[in-house]
Amino acid sequence: MSQTATKKLMLFFPRWESEKPIIYHLVKDHNLVVNVYRARITPEEEGYLVLDVTGTEEDIQRGVDFMRTFDVTINDTTKGVSRDKERCTHCGHCVAHCPTGALTIGDAATREVVYAEEKCIECLACIRVCPYGACASAF
């Protein structure tokens, strides 16, 4: 039995693939636990889905292979929320609004704001509150 892993994925759907029950098959056929962060899948429109899948590495690989049988773009590196380090002034306004501690003051002496992407659940609070427009959404 291989180790359980969690993998974050970002899926882009073309207009003609937005009606397929992909999540259902990930759960039922590939034993994956699915956690959807953000989704916009409207019939007859382009869509996106940001989720993480948890299961054995084999199951995750089978699930990803299954998704590739559709005309779906799978991006497993880019995150849905990004922070432009040049625009960030490290004021720390976002820190109080970030519910998961993805944005924190790293070092008490320099008070630099650090962003731990893996903790981000894409609630988009930082985008709404950042006075300098340093945070952005991929969608």
Place this chain on the structure above:
Amino acid sequence: MKTYEQINDRISSGKAVVLTADEIIDYVDKKGIDAAAEEVDVVTTATFGPMCSSGCVLNFGHSKPKIRMSEAWVEDVLVYTGVAAVDVYLGATQTRHGDPANMYYPGEFRYGGGHVIEDLVAGKTLQLFALSYGTDCYPLREMRTYFTIDDLNQAIMVNPRNCYQNYNVAINDSAKTIYTYMGCLEPNRKNANYCSAGQLSPLLNDPYYETIGVGSRVWLAGAQGHVYAEGTQHAGGGPRSPDGLPMGGAGTLALTGDMKQMHPEFVRGVSFRGYGVSLGLGVGVPIPILNEQVLQRTCVRDCDIPAPVVDYSTDYPQNSGKVICHVTYAQLRTGQIEVEGKKVTVGSLSSYHKALEVANLLADEIRRGDFLLAKPIAPLPKDTVMKPMPAREKP
């Protein structure tokens, strides 16, 4: 005891001992006040944060034929033309023409005066659109042209109020989210925002304005500017802590400097959702260590500086003057304060990180002999209080 002249001589010869207001605390602890006052020439202070009362005077030069602008917009942001022909004043909080503002609450305010100032300093090409009623000496009625800061004769920042000595901690007592110039405040005191560099902030290191006055040379976003007057709403006469630190806003500085010498990373457009636009600005102020007392005051610590917690849902907008309690900057920097028994998450609008960067850049310039201190030509008043606006019947 040292004089400005002696300190400037040491700076010019590249021998000045310069520390930031952050470093001086431990230094004095280690060396003792007398030895440190002998050794140290300058302590640099700094702040970086939104400073709404900022703007700039631009001179475009004369077109052919000439125009006396009566209305003008830079990047669709209205500028003030009630000065000479091709002079304008661009204010940091002016919203862009056509911005729906808070019509669809809370508005986003993506671009405005502060962003134009940022783009100017960054060397971007901007659009000027100007109208005129036309005169015999200035016949042109309309002008649309594109320019960069290099095309301008002058681009002088003129900020009526910067560097508030101390500032409120904003909190929301109501049951709905509010959007303020102190950021987004969640209902029922869920979060609080503060806006000061605390122990690094210029006027907290010189609480009685003994060295910072009209004529003091300052580091304004990288340019060598100066204090041209007391800032608007300067109120040095308010209540003080036993250490002499103001219990609220208190002193302010009016600053000016050449925008052509500024660094874009310290001149940044600000968008406050539901409130408007502003300008984020980095300012550094050197303090000459004239004697032990001046040095002692630069050793101020976050744990000694009181900041008033104010409700921005009712008390601030209604001008009630009520302060819920005082907390220290040391408490604020932990990310959590306690207000009347409730733990409140804290965020900041002032960047200590950027302020440290400014304090260090200024210290380096002084050490290199590139930044001399200017002795004030007039002190800032210590005894004034802020007057409210009376609503009077016509006499």
